[in-house]
């Protein structure tokens with residue numbers, strides 16, 4: 001199948017990062033919006049860690065959102081989503097890495113996974129102690145750090161970059177379990193997240209995210225197509241979720 005294909009669903013922050021880059025670069029793509037837990041054996045062959053996103057570009061299979069975004073930038077440099085200045089570019093990659101690792105740990109694995117995926121996908125109880133520790137200790141430490149990294153207003157490196165996109169993606173997924181940055185405690189971060197998420201690209205993806213969040217699995221595909229999502233005709237998804245590979 002020629003062209004770009006993304007495997008991974010709209011709810012995932014890592015997938016959102018890749019989709020935002022594709023959209024901002026004006027690239028056409030198709031998407032098979034599956035959760036990693038329902039991927040079939042063909043998915044395991046494409047994604048050895050059974051993680052999303054996967055990007056397939058004319059037969060080239062790429063894993064890992066950072067690898068994929070860098071590939072898109074190298075292949076389609078304009079508009080650039082990485083700062084021009086070498087030091088800024090390195091710092092942007094660090095903020096992307098920080099988002100993909102620490103923010104993912106505290107906002108996604110300890111909050112969203114516990115409150116949404118364990119309950120609704122695996123029908124397992126939430127570990128309330130994990131959620132409480134995340135809310136009271138771990139998330140505030142991460143947000144204190146970010147508050148010190150952000151400018152008074154605007155994007156981190158002047159023009160919109162991978163750093164802004166990455167950071168905002170995690171707060172969007174956390175909002176699905178009603179987490180919002182406390183603007184009284186972290187005013188820069190709260191304004192920054194609101195500003196990035198108000199961009200047309202985030203608003204466009206939010207319409208597709210809402211289809212997935214509001215509807216049961218069986219109705220999502222139809223609603224996504226009706227909303228204009230560029231879905232693949234085939235899917236690697238099954239009806240039976242399996243736990244992922246152990247992390248850490």
Ligand SMILES: N[C@@H](CCC(=O)N[C@@H](CS)C(=O)NCC(=O)O)C(=O)O
Nearest residue numbers: 012014036051052064065066244245
């Ligand atoms: N470093 C990877 C992480 C991807 C990742 O962890 N994706 C999550 C979805 S939000 C996933 O597939 N999790 C399934 C699992 O860990 O079993 C990236 O940047 O793409």
